[in-house]
Amino acid sequence: MYRIRLFSVRHARAFEWIYKRVENMMVLMDPVFAKIGYNRVEKPIALLERGVKGLLFDCQMCGQCVLSSTGMSCPMNCPKQLRNGPCGGVRPGGYCEVKPQMKCVWCQAWEGADRMRENTRIHDVLPPVDRRLQGSSSWLRVSREKAAELRESRNAGKTAVAKAFSEARKIEPATAPLVPEPKNAVDREVRKT
Ligand code: SF4
Ligand code: SF4
Known part of the structure; x- marks a missing residue:
């Protein structure tokens, strides 16, 4: 040995x-x-x-x-x-x-x-x-331990993106043009009335 x-x-x-x-x-x-x-x-x-x-x-x-x-x-x-x-x-x-x-x-x-x-x-x-x-x-x-570390870092990555989006939305100009509603959403509204 x-x-x-x-x-x-x-x-x-x-x-x-x-x-x-x-x-x-x-x-x-x-x-x-x-x-x-x-x-x-x-x-x-x-x-x-x-x-x-x-x-x-x-x-x-x-x-x-x-x-x-x-x-x-x-x-x-x-x-x-x-x-x-x-x-x-x-x-x-x-x-x-x-x-x-x-x-x-x-x-x-x-x-x-x-x-x-x-x-x-x-x-x-x-x-x-x-x-x-x-x-x-x-x-x-x-x-x-390593698998838990990996999971944690992956989750940290996801929350970082979500955070970045919420920050970006805060500074979005109020007059930003809206995209047109999808056609099926409009049809649904018409059917309701
Ligand atoms: S460190 Fe450990 S192995 Fe090295 S001489 Fe001392 S007792 Fe021996
Ligand atoms: S587990 Fe501990 S005792 Fe076994 S080889 Fe590694 S350091 Fe040495």
């Missing part, structure tokens, strides 16, 4: 690409998940995620995946579980202070981030890990 973890960091750019595709697919699946019920799909998707990411990244299922910000090196494999950079005890050659046979997770993270297209995300300060999400699927969480 450890060797595969190092392999994933060495191929961080390819995994970044794959990760993006998986994320997009999960967002597209949001209506399906919503229909079935997120609670119902949580268990099978979390199992799948555990299997795939456990093999590739030694994933500990923290529920808030940050691999895209940490060069595809999982920070939960740091014995101190540091999420924002290495401790002060990194050994010469980039080995871990606590587990001398293991490369420091954060040294690996910098190497992986250097290989990635979005190589500045490693500078972002990550929020502390929320232990309540331990064991849950971060794929599903991302799918739900």
Whole structure:
């Protein structure tokens, strides 16, 4: 597993690409998940995620995946579980202070981030890990959150147009010529009288 973890960091750019595709697919699946019920799909998707990411990244299922910000090196494999950079005890050659046979997770993270297209995300300060999400699927969480963001931005676009029209109507000249009434509307009026 450890060797595969190092392999994933060495191929961080390819995994970044794959990760993006998986994320997009999960967002597209949001209506399906919503229909079935997120609670119902949580268990099978979390199992799948555990299997795939456990093999590739030694994933500990923290529920808030940050691999895209940490060069595809999982920070939960740091014995101190540091999420924002290495401790002060990194050994010469980039080995871990606590587990001398293991490369420091954060040294690996910098190497992986250097290989990635979005190589500045490693500078972002990550929020502390929320232990309540331990064991849950971060794929599903991302799918739900990103889909909600998309919906919100679409709705914001619609209300912006409606607002712009109402503003425009306020400044419309009072003498603006009216378009002729449609013929069927006129006929209806005649029939009434
Ligand atoms: S950051 Fe969390 S979800 Fe992502 S690989 Fe590590 S333990 Fe798994
Ligand atoms: S050396 Fe690196 S992996 Fe080891 S405890 Fe410190 S930060 Fe974590």
